[in-house]
Amino acid sequence: MAGTTPQKITTFLMFEGKAEEAMTFYLSLFDDAEVVDITRYGADGPGTEGTVQHATFSLAGQRYMCIDSALKHDFTFTPAMSLFVQCDDEAEIDRLYAALAEEGSELMPLGSYGFSARFGWVNDRFGVSWQLNLPA
Structure with a gap:
């Protein structure tokens, strides 16, 4: 850079x-x-x-x-803070959702929620929260 x-x-x-x-x-x-x-x-x-x-x-x-961290903490990641990804197409949102959801947890399955063409929200296997969006 x-x-x-x-x-x-x-x-x-x-x-x-x-x-x-x-x-x-x-x-x-x-x-x-x-x-x-x-x-x-x-x-x-x-x-x-x-x-x-x-x-x-x-x-x-x-x-x-x-x-x-060299120290153990009583907290970890929370979905209140997430990484929001604007996907380019159906293939990208499907691929990212499948990879991130593997061994993670689905907060909102991939679907149409009225505010975009497709949307999904997952916590990955490390606990990091991701919102995946395919704009209309």
């Missing part, structure tokens, strides 16, 4: 040992996706050696950050 203005606000995802697995999965879903930077915990910790101390990745031109 040399020569462009850096993204001012970035979605930050905190995992507990599954950051790289989640990031790799998300990268597999989008054509325009890449790991921008990744740093792993070393033998000195404080996190488990080899897990993600900090990573930045890009999906469809949007940057995200993720970490594996």
Whole structure:
């Protein structure tokens, strides 16, 4: 992104040992996706050696950050905060919904709810919430 203005606000995802697995999965879903930077915990910790101390990745031109927290927390992701994807066609929304729902949970099955051609809402296997929309 040399020569462009850096993204001012970035979605930050905190995992507990599954950051790289989640990031790799998300990268597999989008054509325009890449790991921008990744740093792993070393033998000195404080996190488990080899897990993600900090990573930045890009999906469809949007940057995200993720970490594996070295501490256990009493909270996790909530559907009150979700990633909203505008899909280009039926094939894309079907593919993304199937992949994200696998081992996850369906909040709203793919369907027509009156506000778009098709819509679906899922929590993926990592607990991250995704709204998938195919505009009318």
